[in-house]
Amino acid sequence: MKEELNILIQAQYPLIYLVTSEEERAEQAIATIAQSSKPQRKVYVWTVTHGIVEYGQPRNVTQHNTVSPEAAIEWIIRHREPGIFILKDLHPFIDAPATTRSLRDAIASFKGSQKNIILMSPMQQVPIELEKEVVVLDFPLPDMGDLNKVLSSHLEQNRGRRLATEAREKLLRAALGLTKDEAEKVYRKAQVTTGRLTEDEVDIVLSEKKQLIRRNGILEYIEEDATIDAVGGLEELKRWLKQRSNAFTERAREYGLPQPKGMLILGVPGCGKSLIAKTTSRLWGLPLLRLDMGRVYDGSMVGRSEANLRNALKTAESISPAILFIDELDKSFAGSAGSGDSDGGTSSRIFGSFLTWMQEKKSPVFVMATANRVERLPGEFLRKGRFDEIFFVDLPTPEERQDIFNIHLSKRREDISRFDLEQLSKMSDGFSGAEIEQAVVAAMYEAFAQDREFTQLDIIAALKATLPLSRTMQEQVTALRDWARQRARPAASSVAEYQRMEF
Numbered sequence: 001m002k003e004e005l006n007i008l009i010q011a012q013y014p015l016i017y018l019v020t021s022e023e024e025r026a027e028q029a030i031a032t033i034a035q036s037s038k039p040q041r042k043v044y045v046w047t048v049t050h051g052i053v054e055y056g057q058p059r060n061v062t063q064h065n066t067v068s069p070e071a072a073i074e075w076i077i078r079h080r081e082p083g084i085f086i087l088k089d090l091h092p093f094i095d096a097p098a099t100t101r102s103l104r105d106a107i108a109s110f111k112g113s114q115k116n117i118i119l120m121s122p123m124q125q126v127p128i129e130l131e132k133e134v135v136v137l138d139f140p141l142p143d144m145g146d147l148n149k150v151l152s153s154h155l156e157q158n159r160g161r162r163l164a165t166e167a168r169e170k171l172l173r174a175a176l177g178l179t180k181d182e183a184e185k186v187y188r189k190a191q192v193t194t195g196r197l198t199e200d201e202v203d204i205v206l207s208e209k210k211q212l213i214r215r216n217g218i219l220e221y222i223e224e225d226a227t228i229d230a231v232g233g234l235e236e237l238k239r240w241l242k243q244r245s246n247a248f249t250e251r252a253r254e255y256g257l258p259q260p261k262g263m264l265i266l267g268v269p270g271c272g273k274s275l276i277a278k279t280t281s282r283l284w285g286l287p288l289l290r291l292d293m294g295r296v297y298d299g300s301m302v303g304r305s306e307a308n309l310r311n312a313l314k315t316a317e318s319i320s321p322a323i324l325f326i327d328e329l330d331k332s333f334a335g336s337a338g339s340g341d342s343d344g345g346t347s348s349r350i351f352g353s354f355l356t357w358m359q360e361k362k363s364p365v366f367v368m369a370t371a372n373r374v375e376r377l378p379g380e381f382l383r384k385g386r387f388d389e390i391f392f393v394d395l396p397t398p399e400e401r402q403d404i405f406n407i408h409l410s411k412r413r414e415d416i417s418r419f420d421l422e423q424l425s426k427m428s429d430g431f432s433g434a435e436i437e438q439a440v441v442a443a444m445y446e447a448f449a450q451d452r453e454f455t456q457l458d459i460i461a462a463l464k465a466t467l468p469l470s471r472t473m474q475e476q477v478t479a480l481r482d483w484a485r486q487r488a489r490p491a492a493s494s495v496a497e498y499q500r501m502e503f
């Protein structure tokens with residue numbers, strides 16, 4: 001990215017929009033570029049409080065009468081020497097006609113002179129008038145190299161403690177995804193100061209990071225204790241996932257394998273889609289970040305939603321390799337497919353940015369999405385090549401139901417030999433995994449109230465008392481199956497089985 005910024009500056013792009021909340025670090029990066037460029041260029045920074053100040057000079061050495069945005073831009077136009085002009089607080093003014101006009105005048109006047117304006121802002125908000133003239137760049141969060149500097153200076157300040165390479169790498173990796181300031185804070189908090197590195201320190205850094213990520217409210221760090229063995233059936237899907245457990249290693253790249261992009265799991269409600277997505281994190285040994293699309297949308301300010309999405313994706317990328325989990329994709333992007341323009345087009349813009357990101361991402365972020373209403377899903381998601389694979393999770397087959405009973409009974413009782421799994425499976429035709437679990441729980445409540453151990457009969461009674469979703473929503477389930485049969489890969493191993501199933 002810094003390389004890209006360098007190229008844009010050297011190529012005399014007149015207007016660059018740099019999205020970042022780390023002003024200081026971004027300014028430093030720009031100053032470094034300015035110094036190494038030939039001829040060397042001066043950097044000027046405009047703020048709404050001080051007007052234009054040369055970078056590195058005290059704040060009171062300001063250019064007179066440059067506090068208003070138009071006056072500042074006017075000053076830049078008249079300035080005869082080459083330079084890089086960072087405008088920091090322009091985004092609140094950017095929609096004002098006078099500001100847009102001044103910027104366009106500036107761009108026109110820059111031809112042949114070595115001048116660039118860099119708009120720096122925590123959120124992207126480009127007025128239509130400028131869309132053609134501006135290049136938008138995301139300033140990335142610190143990488144391992146940047147964090148290494150943070151850690152080194154922290155250690156130096158604390159009596160020069162030395163760290164073994166491995167310990168150092170652990171600490172750096174644990175702080176990926178944080179801004180420079182946040183990383184400093186976290187290292188201070190973990191008291192990475194004296195003695196040998198303990199696992200505790202890494203844990204503190206990690207848990208601080210989780211909190212910081214949680215605070216931004218859009219991504220959630222999920223920790224799932226269950227392993228993939230807690231999921232009954234879905235053998236094909238499991239095999240696919242197991243096969244890819246080392247897909248993000250260096251070895252896989254050397255072998256010539258492409259990085260997996262993502263998968264979509266479609267299916268009937270309550271059949272283990274979310275569960276399997278969560279357990280994949282353990283299986284692959286990668287962090288699981290849930291993207292809550294509901295929180296991305298924010299109508300309080302134009303461009304806010306886009307900024308939210310960008311930030312979330314940026315964080316995910318900086319923590320990568322990671323799994324980005326989008327549960328209920330159909331709900332997240334409902335509306336963007338249809339004609340609905342009730343939100344001024346925000347959802348379709350968000351949808352567009354997300355697709356672009358998926359298309360272009362080079363970082364190892366695996367997108368794991370689930371959905372149960374295909375008709376509400378924008379068609380673009382289903383196009384071949386968008387995801388590596390689209391799986392269909394159907395109602396469990398008889399064997400799968402045995403497996404699911406086994407899992408949920410074993411979870412609750414050590415010895416389950418008194419249960420006849422085959423009979424339970426027969427009695428639960430048309431039940432989802434979630435409903436099977438519910439039946440077990442209901443049976444336990446029943447027996448508990450009567451102060452005795454629960455039995456096979458209690459479960460059967462609970463099953464009989466339940467009308468499964470597949471029957472109450474028969475039409476939807478049938479429609480989904482018909483759709484999926486031709487377009488998605490079945491997650492269960494014996495496909496023939498469920499095709500024979502009737503209800």
Ligand SMILES: Nc1ncnc2c1ncn2[C@@H]1O[C@H](COP(=O)(O)OP(=O)(O)OP(=O)(O)O)[C@@H](O)[C@H]1O
Binds near residue numbers: 273370
């Ligand atoms: N195949 C399964 N094996 C074991 N347990 C299951 C299975 N399917 C569902 N369950 C149980 O039901 C619960 C709910 O399942 P889950 O949330 O994964 O369903 P889902 O497919 O994501 O449903 P929805 O479409 O409603 O989001 C799980 O936490 C688990 O306890």
Ligand SMILES: [Mg+2]
Binds near residue numbers: 274275327328
């Ligand atoms: Mg779910």
